[in-house]
Amino acid sequence: MKLLLVEDNRELSSWLTKLLTQSGYTVEQAYTGEEAVHFLLTQRYDAILLDLMLPGMNGQALLKKIRSMPSQVPVLIVSALDTLGDIVENLNLGADDYIAKPFDIQELEARLRSLLRRSGGTANPVITCGDLAYDSNSKIFSSHGKDLNLTPREHAVLTALIRQSGTTVSKAELADRLCTLDESVSPKALEIYIVRLRKKLENSGAQVVTLRGLGYMLTHDAAAH
Amino acid sequence: MTLPRIRLKAPPFNSLKARLLLWVIVPTALISVVDLIVSYGNADHIATLAQDQLLKGASRIIAEQLEKVGGSYEINVPPAAFELFANEYHDRVYFAVRSKSGLLIAGDSEVPVETGAMRVEEEKYGMSAIRGEPVRVVAYKQSIPSTDNDDYSVTQVAQTLRRHDAFRSELFLQTMRQHLVLLTIVALGLVVAFRWIVSPFLRFGAEMKKRQPGSLEKFDVKHVPTELLPVIAAMNDYVARLDNVLTSYEQFVTNTAHQLRTSFAVLTSQINFAHRDERTDPAQNEVLQAIRKTVRQSTRVVNQLLVLAAVEQNRHNRNRDKPIPLAGVIKAVMEELAVLAHQKQIDLGIDELDETPTVQASQTLLRELVSNLVDNAIQHIEPGGVVTVSCRQQGKAAVLRVVDNGPGIPEAERDKVFQRFYRLDDSKPNSSGLGLSIVKEICNGQGAEISLRSPESGSGLLAEVTFPVAHGASVTAS
Numbered sequence: 102m103k104l105l106l107v108e109d110n111r112e113l114s115s116w117l118t119k120l121l122t123q124s125g126y127t128v129e130q131a132y133t134g135e136e137a138v139h140f141l142l143t144q145r146y147d148a149i150l151l152d153l154m155l156p157g158m159n160g161q162a163l164l165k166k167i168r169s170m171p172s173q174v175p176v177l178i179v180s181a182l183d184t185l186g187d188i189v190e191n192l193n194l195g196a197d198d199y200i201a202k203p204f205d206i207q208e209l210e211a212r213l214r215s216l217l218r219r220s221g222g223t224a225n226p227v228i229t230c231g232d233l234a235y236d237s238n239s240k241i242f243s244s245h246g247k248d249l250n251l252t253p254r255e256h257a258v259l260t261a262l263i264r265q266s267g268t269t270v271s272k273a274e275l276a277d278r279l280c281t282l283d284e285s286v287s288p289k290a291l292e293i294y295i296v297r298l299r300k301k302l303e304n305s306g307a308q309v310v311t312l313r314g315l316g317y318m319l320t321h322d323a324a325a326h
Numbered sequence: 327m328t329l330p331r332i333r334l335k336a337p338p339f340n341s342l343k344a345r346l347l348l349w350v351i352v353p354t355a356l357i358s359v360v361d362l363i364v365s366y367g368n369a370d371h372i373a374t375l376a377q378d379q380l381l382k383g384a385s386r387i388i389a390e391q392l393e394k395v396g397g398s399y400e401i402n403v404p405p406a407a408f409e410l411f412a413n414e415y416h417d418r419v420y421f422a423v424r425s426k427s428g429l430l431i432a433g434d435s436e437v438p439v440e441t442g443a444m445r446v447e448e449e450k451y452g453m454s455a456i457r458g459e460p461v462r463v464v465a466y467k468q469s470i471p472s473t474d475n476d477d478y479s480v481t482q483v484a485q486t487l488r489r490h491d492a493f494r495s496e497l498f499l500q501t502m503r504q505h506l507v508l509l510t511i512v513a514l515g516l517v518v519a520f521r522w523i524v525s526p527f528l529r530f531g532a533e534m535k536k537r538q539p540g541s542l543e544k545f546d547v548k549h550v551p552t553e554l555l556p557v558i559a560a561m562n563d564y565v566a567r568l569d570n571v572l573t574s575y576e577q578f579v580t581n582t583a584h585q586l587r588t589s590f591a592v593l594t595s596q597i598n599f600a601h602r603d604e605r606t607d608p609a610q611n612e613v614l615q616a617i618r619k620t621v622r623q624s625t626r627v628v629n630q631l632l633v634l635a636a637v638e639q640n641r642h643n644r645n646r647d648k649p650i651p652l653a654g655v656i657k658a659v660m661e662e663l664a665v666l667a668h669q670k671q672i673d674l675g676i677d678e679l680d681e682t683p684t685v686q687a688s689q690t691l692l693r694e695l696v697s698n699l700v701d702n703a704i705q706h707i708e709p710g711g712v713v714t715v716s717c718r719q720q721g722k723a724a725v726l727r728v729v730d731n732g733p734g735i736p737e738a739e740r741d742k743v744f745q746r747f748y749r750l751d752d753s754k755p756n757s758s759g760l761g762l763s764i765v766k767e768i769c770n771g772q773g774a775e776i777s778l779r780s781p782e783s784g785s786g787l788l789a790e791v792t793f794p795v796a797h798g799a800s801v802t803a804s
Contacts, residue, residue, distance in 0.1 A: 120602070
């Protein structure tokens with residue numbers, strides 16, 4: 102996997118390059134927008150990591166330029182400005198995801214992986230949450246490369262949760278999913294499935310969190326601030 | 327907010343009204359006094375002239391009656407001569423006709439003898455006193471015909487000054503009345519004019535007072551009197567300069583935050599690198615984790631300072647606010663904080679989430695407000711605690727409540743916790759002391775009210791924010 106890192110802070114650029122290289126990526130560093138354009142005209146990349154505050158041509162101008170090119174390379178914004186307004190504005194400009202400085206390398210790599218997977222098209226439609234992965238072709242959940250052993254009901258609940266991971270899914274909606282399998286499901290029964298799922302998800306980095314009154318939410322540890 | 331009242335420790339004539347009165351009324355009054363003195367003289371003169379006219383008439387009538395038959399004088403004084411003097415003041419009138427040799431031919435001997443040199447057919451007027459009362463005296467020298475050439479008589483008529491004085495007083499009083507009327511008109515006119523002049527200043531002051539703190543709008547110069555224009559122009563210029571200063575201050579805060587975050591990013595990647603290195607021993611790893619935690623906390627403070635700067639910025643850009651559904655914001659915040667609550671084994675939930683209320687606000691700041699309140703509850707509560715959020719429409723207001731069953735805040739401290747960097751409990755290193763001050767400042771900026779109290783269940787804390795509901799928001803029944 103070949104990445105273009107557009108970051109004007111040379112120190113940060115060099116450390117990120119070291120870390121990403123360790124993880125098996127090939128990284129090229131551009132320190133200015135103009136330099137990045139030059140690289141983009143001559144090279145093909147699998148993803149671009151883009152800092153917004155650049156000397157000369159700024160990140161947003163560069164993003165527009167990238168989006169005017171024929172290639173659909175995914176762009177992950179890495180920025181020190183992260184008001185909600187900035188995020189929305191940049192996603193509208195065509196960025197694929199957004200990560201605020203400072204960040205842990207695990208978080209960056211997780212975002213990068215899902216970005217690369219998404220851009221890989223339907224060939225590898227894997228959804229992840231922490232180390233938990235769901236292959237929507239084979240319908241198999243796995244963690245650390247090992248398949249999870251789930252009952253059909255647990256499977257149905259977890260599928261609903263991972264498809265909307267990071268947001269709450271109401272108990273009613275989950276019960277609805279299970280209804281298609283057999284007769285109605287009591288809230289008590291649903292709670293039991295959740296308890297079992299939690300046991301099976303231990304060590305996967307993913308967890309089912311309860312928000313009383315709202316429902317359940319699948320999330321991962323790195324999402325904590 | 328009430329301004330401290332500035333009260334009269336001021337130098338005399340510090341009031342514009344007093345100055346205006348001083349410089350108009352005092353000179354006018356001085357002119358009046360001078361004019362009254364002159365008027366008094368004039369009135370006296372006119373009254374004297376009038377009296378003299380009568381005295382002269384009377385003296386002629388009397389004098390004409392004198393005849394010299396042989397060696398003796400004959401005179402028959404007609405009553406008509408004294409009718410001229412009849413008046414309600416009961417003036418006393420005296421007369422005396424004397425011969426050349428000083429012999430009293432007729433009249434009162436009390437009338438003092440005229441001693442001065444006089445020409446024939448000439449009157450001479452003068453003041454004297456008869457029976458202790460001042461009198462005006464006329465002396466008329468008349469030649470007596472058909473005798474030796476230089477024989478003559480002197481006729482004198484004297485009148486007390488009662489009518490003269492009354493006439494003079496009347497004339498003078500009339501002038502005085504005119505002056506008083508004039509002065510009153512001037513004073514009244516001044517008061518009215520002064521109110522009129524001052525009213526634009528008062529309106530300007532009231533407009534200033536009504537302003538939101540931090541508002542940097544310019545003042546309208548329409549309908550402003552010419553003299554006030556320089557003041558308004560100076561104020562607008564000041565506002566523009568202040569705006570510049572604030573903008574550059576905000577830019578400074580943003581740049582600083584960017585620099586700090588970039589430095590933290592470098593530090594984090596260095597820690598990540600060291601952490602990954604297999605040669606790093608467990609003890610060092612522990613240190614690395616501690617450093618990472620510190621970096622996270624510092625990042626949090628930087629972010630909070632950025633939010634405070636954004637609150638300030640929002641104060642003069644409130645027109646960008648949109649009606650935002652409160653329930654949606656609460657849900658997003660709870661999803662964001664769910665993992666943290668889960669890790670701390672805190673039961674986070676809602677008990678009532680009305681979808682109808684909307685709040686006219688900046689989306690970012692509204693989210694920060696809710697987030698800081700919920701986060702504050704999670705931070706100050708022991709594992710196993712319960713945090714419950716609710717939102718509902720109450721009349722025209724939207725009410726947000728965050729209730730926890732933690733230690734609560736003693737009543738005496740409840741106002742202080744809104745101060746920046748104030749910490750209730752120094753042993754809690756996670757708290758920056760900015761969370762609740764951010765909440766308070768966002769509330770102030772949005773016109774919302776926040777109150778802290780004990781929940782009905784007894785222990786813990788109930789934070790309640792009451793928002794004025796967004797204009798134009800339609801309340802739909804669901």
